[in-house]
Amino acid sequence: MTPEAPVLDVAVVGAGFAGLGTAIQLARRGRESFVVLERADDVGGTWRDNTYPGVACDVPSHLYSFSFAPDPGWTRVFAPGAEVQEYLRECAREVADHLRLGCEVLDAVWDARGELWSLTTSTGPVQARVLVLAAGRLTAPRIPDVPGLGEFGGPVVHTSRWDHALDLAGCRVGVVGTGASAVQVVPELAGRAAHVDVFQRSAAWIVPRGDRPFSAAERAGFAREPETARRLREDTFAEMERGLAARRLDPGALAALRRRASDHLRAQVADPRLRAALTPDYEIGCKRVLLSDEFYPALTRPDVRLVPSAVRSVEPGSVTTADGRRHALDVLVLATGFHSTVQPYAARVTGRDGRTLAQAWEGGMVSHASTVVHGFPNLFVLDGPNASLGHNSAVHVIESQIGYLLGALDHLAATARPLEVSLPAQRRYTEEVDAMAADSVWLRGGCSSWYVDARSGRLTLLWPDTASEFRRRNGTFHPAPFS
Incomplete structure (x- = not known):
């Protein structure tokens, strides 16, 4: 026993x-x-x-x-x-x-x-x-409740369950969503696929990311002097804490954050029609504020198209959006959160x-x-x-x-x-x-x-x-x- x-x-x-x-x-x-x-x-x-x-x-x-x-x-x-x-x-x-x-x-x-x-x-x-x-x-993963999704016929993949065997060469890819995972994945799909449609239910506020590699000297310094990394951590924490003021509707902080996002959009998207479609109709911070320097440029590529309409239904090899338009696709990527x-x-x-x-x-x-x-x-x-x-x-x-x-x-x-x-x-x-x-x-x-x-x-x-x-x-x- x-x-x-x-x-x-x-x-x-x-x-x-x-x-x-x-x-x-x-x-x-x-x-x-x-x-x-x-x-x-x-x-x-x-x-x-x-x-x-x-x-x-x-x-x-x-x-x-x-x-x-x-x-x-x-x-x-x-x-x-x-x-x-x-x-x-x-x-x-x-x-x-x-x-x-x-x-x-x-x-x-x-x-x-x-x-x-x-x-x-x-x-x-x-x-x-x-x-x-x-x-x-x-x-x-949040899978959208869209009629016919199971009948699409081609690969349907949620970003959190990515299939690395998926070959997108020559494919028409549809990305559903414009949230945190979408702004990261869309620039990566652009150029791999023959064409990418990005289906946007509501636009997102996006601010510059400012990412860069740490230099070899910086990394060596962090390893040699842990106090340097600790101070960077503390300074970053203090800077991010100041971001709460906008979320608490402080007029000055809110206007500054909104201006930062609007200037970023204006600097990266020259087409006024595309820029208008990418401008949110709600206050900044209501939804997650996103960070990206690559998403807007990806949307200006000739092989990428923003579709400012939610997906209404799915049929074999295509989706139909709320505006009644049909979009032929080979692969459907769900960047739809959790x-x-x-x-x-x-x-x-x-x-x-x-x-x-x-x-x-x-x-x-x-x-x-x-x-x-x-x-x-x-x-x-x-x-x-x-x-x-x-x-x-x-x-x-x-x-x-x-x-x-x-x-x-x-x-x-x-x-x-x-x-x-x-x-x-x-x-x-x-x-x-x-x-x-x-x-x-x-x-x-x-x-x-x-x-x-x-x-x-x-x-x-x-x-x-x-x-x-x-x-x-x-x-x-x-x-x-x-x-």
Whole structure:
């Protein structure tokens, strides 16, 4: 008879930035037994999955890494996706003994009698006193609900599931979407394919990227003097923090950001008709502000065409847009983003009284401290409700949440009683976040975006204040809100 596996202190679900950061800090503490469960065969999360041509980080490299595991080896101001993935693989080496790859969590149930989480996984059961969900928000590709999509006949590929065997030579390619992945992939497809149609439902605000390689001397300096890289990180963080003012509708900051984007469009697109089609009809910052120096020039190529109309239907070998025009195509690329406000893992997590996390969030994601949820004892959600940023690096928020988690673990060790945040505390926090968001461009900018939950109209994805304020409020555990 196989002996029952021991009860672990912590089970972490996901091996992207949040999961690996948590694992590294737990390992360095050396206090808790833990495991990291990852359904894929490699670490990296978003950076493992997104390998489309041109994929790169849109946060400066030195800020897009852990402060406790800096990487002086970045080759560019904005790291290519493969470089970010290799950085995460390097981080994972420190906690390799705690990783279970190819292990999908099928469900997680709170056992009130045993005061622990009981997990069913694809490789067997796991029990842990604390469950950390680090599954991310960019994991489930959003496939547009367009009639006939399954009948296209040719290759249909989402950017997050790129097929590297796909040969585009001589092909007519349609790209659906003009968001963050589209502005990176379209310039790469131009010239590879015979022709590229870019289908735009709504225009995006784009500002200059200013990417460049770090010189050999700069890279040597970062490696030789870590303080230089640290100062660059701090200066970059401070500069990005100033970007919040525009999102909070400060007139001067908003006008300056709008002018920067408008000047960029004017400088790169001479054709007034194309320029008009690429000018958004909502306030800048309402949707994600994109960075690119290559997207606009790609659209001016003779073998690339902007189609300022949404795809209405798909037929074998063609699509029809909302303006009634038919476009013959061989390949369809979906740059259509992810299900971000409805977390796919939520239906698999059952808390106290048999209620799933999906049911608790059916009116939109809620939490306390953007990390804990009423009805789910000893559960910590990283990179979940109001735990992303529209102006700065998400890694700063993740580190803040890890700090909160470690404080909670210390409290649990001292009291040996499950931690469940009270409903009044969760409601107060939600009301405070909603009040902060009310006068932001995300809710008053005249657009619909993936930051806002369509069911409730609430800003459920972003933290509507500075990254520094997130850490001040949510980076340290306080026991008072817990019943």
